[in-house]
Amino acid sequence: MKKIKRLIIPLFIVLSILVINSCNNDEAIIIPSSTADNSNDSNSEDTSNQEQGNDGEITLYKIDNDNISKIKDYKVTGEDLEYQKDIVKHNQIWDLVKKIVPLNQRKKMGEFLIYNGTTSGSAGFVVQLKKDLSSWKMGIAINYAFQGSFNAGGQLAYTIIHEFGHVLTLNDTQLDASITTENCKNYFPGEGCAKEDSYINELHANYWKDIWTEYEVAKKDQESQQKFYEKHKDRFVTQYASTNPPEDIAEVFATFITKKEKPAGNTIAEKKILLMYKRNELIEFKNHIRKNLQLRGRGNSLAFELPEPGKWKQANTIGNPYKTKCRHR
Ligand SMILES: [Zn+2]
Numbered sequence: 001m002k003k004i005k006r007l008i009i010p011l012f013i014v015l016s017i018l019v020i021n022s023c024n025n026d027e028a029i030i031i032p033s034s035t036a037d038n039s040n041d042s043n044s045e046d047t048s049n050q051e052q053g054n055d056g057e058i059t060l061y062k063i064d065n066d067n068i069s070k071i072k073d074y075k076v077t078g079e080d081l082e083y084q085k086d087i088v089k090h091n092q093i094w095d096l097v098k099k100i101v102p103l104n105q106r107k108k109m110g111e112f113l114i115y116n117g118t119t120s121g122s123a124g125f126v127v128q129l130k131k132d133l134s135s136w137k138m139g140i141a142i143n144y145a146f147q148g149s150f151n152a153g154g155q156l157a158y159t160i161i162h163e164f165g166h167v168l169t170l171n172d173t174q175l176d177a178s179i180t181t182e183n184c185k186n187y188f189p190g191e192g193c194a195k196e197d198s199y200i201n202e203l204h205a206n207y208w209k210d211i212w213t214e215y216e217v218a219k220k221d222q223e224s225q226q227k228f229y230e231k232h233k234d235r236f237v238t239q240y241a242s243t244n245p246p247e248d249i250a251e252v253f254a255t256f257i258t259k260k261e262k263p264a265g266n267t268i269a270e271k272k273i274l275l276m277y278k279r280n281e282l283i284e285f286k287n288h289i290r291k292n293l294q295l296r297g298r299g300n301s302l303a304f305e306l307p308e309p310g311k312w313k314q315a316n317t318i319g320n321p322y323k324t325k326c327r328h329r
Contacts, residue, residue: 050075056116110135117141165253219321238315
């Protein structure tokens with residue numbers, strides 16, 4: 001117990017400094033309950049019962065509205081052990097997730113994973129925790145989150161917005177996981193059947209259906225996929241968006257959020273963004289995210305801007321067309 005008390009005091013000082021540094025932010029910073037445990041001292045812990053993680057897994061948290069609490073530390077060594085001990089960094093990432101994902105949408109997120117993206121070559125991912133798609137896990141690669149400096153060039157913020165775009169468009173309000181592909185009358189992304197009025201079904205019906213046969217052939221190899229993109233370039237906000245409809249909608253959502261002005265609708269890519277402007281709740285998310293991210297004033301060491309649309313690191317690549325949720329860097 002004394003050990004815990006000794007740890008709480010320095011942690012409180014560090015967190016107080018963080019709170020002062022981000023004083024332009026009017027969102028209350030709540031200290032996650034995980035900061036009060038003794039995982040800073042994991043060297044002296046008995047690690048024999050720890051589970052070996054896959055694909056760079058470091059620490060898993062449970063999400064409870066604004067707070068995260070540790071579920072487990074995976075058995076790690078070397079650089080990953082350093083990342084595991086650095087709870088301040090975990091909280092810094094979580095703080096940014098909180099700014100981006102509105103509270104009512106965070107209810108769809110059950111777990112938050114800190115991992116090292118080197119093995120999988122990814123900066124972030126989401127995966128469903130429940131078959132009915134009502135709960136999701138979001139993973140953020142700590143090594144990329146702090147590459148250069150925290151959220152350098154707004155890349156981390158972009159990744160979180162993109163990943164949030166997946167949760168937003170693939171959760172149980174959007175898809176019905178009980179309907180199989182044979183019985184699905186609408187678009188079927190893999191996790192379930194898209195509901196008639198869902199965001200992804202609207203996108204697919206309007207802007208994918210007419211090129212679907214062509215896409216099905218093109219997705220068989222990388223070269224054909226590249227040609228498919230070149231041919232239909234004006235349909236996509238980034239090359240990555242041409243991977244498949246779930247990646248397309250995540251990219252359209254991220255472009256909708258990061259681009260301040262409403263587009264004219266001259267291209268199909270712009271028309272896709274305009275679909276988002278038709279939904280009042282999405283405009284609210286846009287305003288919420290932009291307001292939260294721009295609160296940090298100029299000259300503040302934590303200030304950042306969002307990447308220009310298309311300047312996202314992975315914008316000019318193609319992902320795996322058979323995977324509906326990205327694992328990209
Ligand atoms: Zn993705």
